[in-house]
Amino acid sequence: MTQHLKIGDLARRTQCAAETIRYYEREGLLPPASRTAGNYRVYGPAHVERLSFIRNCRSLDMALDEIRQLLRVRDLPRENCQEAHRLLDEHIAHVRTRVSELQDLERQLKALRRECRSAQEDKECGILNGLGRRKTAGSDKRSVPHVRGAHRG
Numbered sequence: 001m002t003q004h005l006k007i008g009d010l011a012r013r014t015q016c017a018a019e020t021i022r023y024y025e026r027e028g029l030l031p032p033a034s035r036t037a038g039n040y041r042v043y044g045p046a047h048v049e050r051l052s053f054i055r056n057c058r059s060l061d062m063a064l065d066e067i068r069q070l071l072r073v074r075d076l077p078r079e080n081c082q083e084a085h086r087l088l089d090e091h092i093a094h095v096r097t098r099v100s101e102l103q104d105l106e107r108q109l110k111a112l113r114r115e116c117r118s119a120q121e122d123k124e125c126g127i128l129n130g131l132g133r134r135k136t137a138g139s140d141k142r143s144v145p146h147v148r149g150a151h152r153g
Contacts, residue, residue: 005042006040006042007040009043010051015055027064029068030054053071061091066087
């Protein structure tokens with residue numbers, strides 16, 4: 001018996017928001033769903049499995065382009081998974097760089113916090129004054145800008 005799920009059922013089963021499922025469809029990560037006579041999307045077991053794969057990749061902080069490449073490797077298997085190894089090695093290097101950047105950020109924030117030990121009027125606040133005059137450490141680096149939630153979805 002073929003299992004047919006509406007988008008809400010798929011969302012609950014995979015713990016993924018319905019809008020995110022639609023987005024993954026638009027991005028080509030999920031194949032388009034069948035439609036009922038009433039134009040409702042209907043998903044099957046293959047959608048559940050593929051969406052679970054995507055969610056697992058996202059939980060490892062992989063970007064959509066990385067997931068897209070892994071899906072290509074997965075959909076067109078070759079004699080070995082060398083391409084998957086290469087993609088994961090690249091992602092590990094990205095994570096290593098990001099961890100280093102976050103450690104630098106933590107040091108900067110702690111140094112800024114030390115500039116004001118107790119609450120004072122805003123004109124005397126070491127944190128606010130420090131932010132106004134501080135040259136960002138590593139500002140000469142070509143770093144990826146911090147965009148909260150860029151790797152979540």
